[in-house]
Every structure is written in C-alpha cells, then in structure tokens.
Amino acid sequence: MKIAVIIPARYGSTRLEGKSLKILAGKSMIQRVYENVNRSQVVTDVCVASDDERILHAVSDFGGRALMTSKMNQTGTDRVAEAAETIGLAPSDLIVNVQGDQPMVKPEHIEAVIEPLLSDPGTEMTTLAYAITREEEISNPKDVKVTFDKNGSALYFSRSAIPYDRDGDMQFDTYKHLGIYAYTYRFLKIFKSLPEGKLEKIEKLEQLRVLENGYGIKVVVTEFDSPEVDLPGDIARIEELIAAQEK
Numbered sequence: 001m002k003i004a005v006i007i008p009a010r011y012g013s014t015r016l017e018g019k020s021l022k023i024l025a026g027k028s029m030i031q032r033v034y035e036n037v038n039r040s041q042v043v044t045d046v047c048v049a050s051d052d053e054r055i056l057h058a059v060s061d062f063g064g065r066a067l068m069t070s071k072m073n074q075t076g077t078d079r080v081a082e083a084a085e086t087i088g089l090a091p092s093d094l095i096v097n098v099q100g101d102q103p104m105v106k107p108e109h110i111e112a113v114i115e116p117l118l119s120d121p122g123t124e125m126t127t128l129a130y131a132i133t134r135e136e137e138i139s140n141p142k143d144v145k146v147t148f149d150k151n152g153s154a155l156y157f158s159r160s161a162i163p164y165d166r167d168g169d170m171q172f173d174t175y176k177h178l179g180i181y182a183y184t185y186r187f188l189k190i191f192k193s194l195p196e197g198k199l200e201k202i203e204k205l206e207q208l209r210v211l212e213n214g215y216g217i218k219v220v221v222t223e224f225d226s227p228e229v230d231l232p233g234d235i236a237r238i239e240e241l242i243a244a245q246e247k
Contacts, residue, residue, distance in 0.1 A: 002093040003114060004045035005037045006083045008069075008076035009100030011052035019229055020055050020100045025242045027062075029229060030055060032103035032242075034064045037096075040107035042114065048100065049083035075206050081192045084185055091186035094118075099179040101229045103238055104245075108224055113182040116152075116218045124187035125210060126218040127154070129175040130225050138174050142230050144205060146177040146219060154217040157205050175219075178226045181207070190215075 009020040009030055016022070020030040027035075030048060038046045048059045048066040051073065059066035067086055073079045080097045089095065094117055098105055109128060116123045129146050137143040141159035148154050156162060157177055165172070183191065197212030199205075210217055229238055 002044045002089060003042055003096065004047070004084065004087060004089060004093065005040075005043050005096045005098055005110065006080045006087075007033055007037070007046075007048045007098050007100050008079040008083075009048050009050045009055050010079070011050070011055060016230065016232060018054075020050075021058055022229065022235060024103055024229075024235060025239045025246075028058055029103045030058060030100055031062045031064070033098060033100055033105055034059065034062070036103070036105045036107070037098055037110055038064075040110040042111055043096070045087060047083060047087070049079045051079070077188070077192060077206060081188055084188060089185040091184065093185045095183055095185055095188055097181040097183075099228065102179060102226045103229065104241060105180065105226050106224050109178070109180050109222060109226055112220050112222050113180055116220065117182055117184065120218075123216075123218050125181065125183040125191070125215065126220060127181045127207065128178040128222050128226075129219050130178055130222055131173040132176045133225075137176055144177040144179075146175050148175075148219040152219050152221075154207075154211060154219050156211070157203070157207055159203055159205070175221070176225075177207075178222070179228060180226065187215075 011018050013019050021028050049069045051069055051071045056066040067083045069079045069082045084095055113126050113128050116126050138161045145162050146157050147162050194209050194213045197209045200208040
C-alpha cells in the first residue's frame with residue numbers, strides 16, 4: 001500500500017500572492033513543507049501539485065517532485081485528486097493532503113493522521129486538531145475551530161469559537177483544525193464528486209461538504225501545532241518559531 005503526501009500549492013492568493021515561494025529563514029515555504037513531510041519514515045511518495053510554472057521550477061531546483069495540474073481546479077482537493085490520478089494510485093492507497101502554507105508541519109503529523117486509516121478499515125477520512133494555546137486564535141476567523149464527539153468523529157468546523165461558553169464559567173479546551181487531511185484514494189474520488197454544501201458555502205470550509213453529505217471525518221488530536229502562513233504578518237512569527245526549533 002502506498003502512502004502518498006500531495007501538497008497543493010497555487011501561486012494566486014488574495015491575501016498573500018505567491019506565498020509558497022516566500023522565503024522563511026533562508027528557504028522557500030514550499031521547500032520547508034516538502035522537506036518536513038519527506039522526513040517521515042512511513043511516506044512512500046511526496047509531490048507538489050501546482051498550476052504555476054514558477055512553483056514547479058522552485059521545487060525542481062531543490063530536488064523535489066512537482067506535477068502540473070489544471071488551472072480549472074476550484075479547490076485544493078480537486079488539485080490533489082488530479083495529482084493522485086497522475087501518480088496512478090490504487091483505491092486502497094492512502095493520500096495525505098498537506099497544505100503548501102504549513103512550513104512547520106512535522107513527520108509526527110503525517111504518522112498521526114494516517115493511524116486511524118491503518119487501524120480501522122471503516123475509516124475513510126481523517127484530519128488533525130490542536131488544543132489552542134494562543135487565546136487570540138479562538139476568536140480569529142482565519143483559525144478554524146473543530147468540535148468532535150467522544151469517539152473522535154467531527155461534529156462541526158467553524159471560523160467562530162466553538163463550543164461557546166454561554167455562562168462564561170467553564171474551563172475547556174478549544175481545538176484548532178490543522179489543514180492536514182488523509183483519505184483513501186477511493187474516498188477522495190467520492191469527496192471530489194460531492195455537491196457543494198450550504199454550510200460549506202457560508203463558512204468557506206470545504207471539509208463541511210463531507211459532513212453535510214453524511215460522511216464522517218475522524219479527528220486526531222496532536223500535541224504539535226502547524227501554523228499556516230496566510231498574511232504577510234505571519235512570516236515573522238513563523239521565522240521566530242523556526243529559529244527556536246533549530247537552536
């Protein structure tokens with residue numbers, strides 16, 4: 001069975017154009033993502049899926065593998081699905097979708113997100129959550145929150161703070177959703193074929209499409225954060241984290 005990490009990376013971004021090629025502590029963001037996931041001992045294939053020659057050339061320059069995908073892809077899932085077809089995966093092979101703006105991703109993230117797929121044949125899709133330690137992330141809509149049941153099945157994803165403490169007298173963890181997914185190739189094709197959901201359209205969160213259509217997502221809590229680079233101001237913070245990590 002193959003375990004392929006596919007990193008969707010487009011050049012156009014309304015908040016930070018060309019962010020995959022932004023330099024973070026001496027390396028491009030896409031190189032940091034690629035090298036970090038490639039350190040995992042369980043991964044059999046790693047590739048970047050992009051629609052821009054500049055990103056493909058950057059990946060090639062550091063010795064990575066990149067695939068050109070259609071500019072018509074509407075979502076990262078569409079881009080990952082096209083790359084998976086090009087690679088030639090079998091239905092039971094596993095795909096890990098790591099966003100190209102997560103330069104702090106670790107091999108431990110990869111191993112954690114695929115574990116339910118390996119141990120439970122009934123699981124088709126998984127993702128990661130992290131107990132928020134920076135209070136501002138609870139109310140910041142760019143940091144997506146997730147709630148899940150006692151068995152770890154996702155109940156809802158939102159840009160709002162969930163759950164909401166009505167009386168303000170309870171102590172509990174609020175979990176941030178990390179944009180790392182894993183699925184069987186069989187389920188990825190199902191996901192790609194699902195119609196856009198109402199909640200997805202409201203929240204602008206593609207994973208809600210899975211829940212709205214009656215499928216489950218297993219949530220794995222990790223002790224490691226994987227902050228994303230969404231805005232220019234995020235770069236300095238990530239560079240500080242990288243410097244602290246590399247000491």
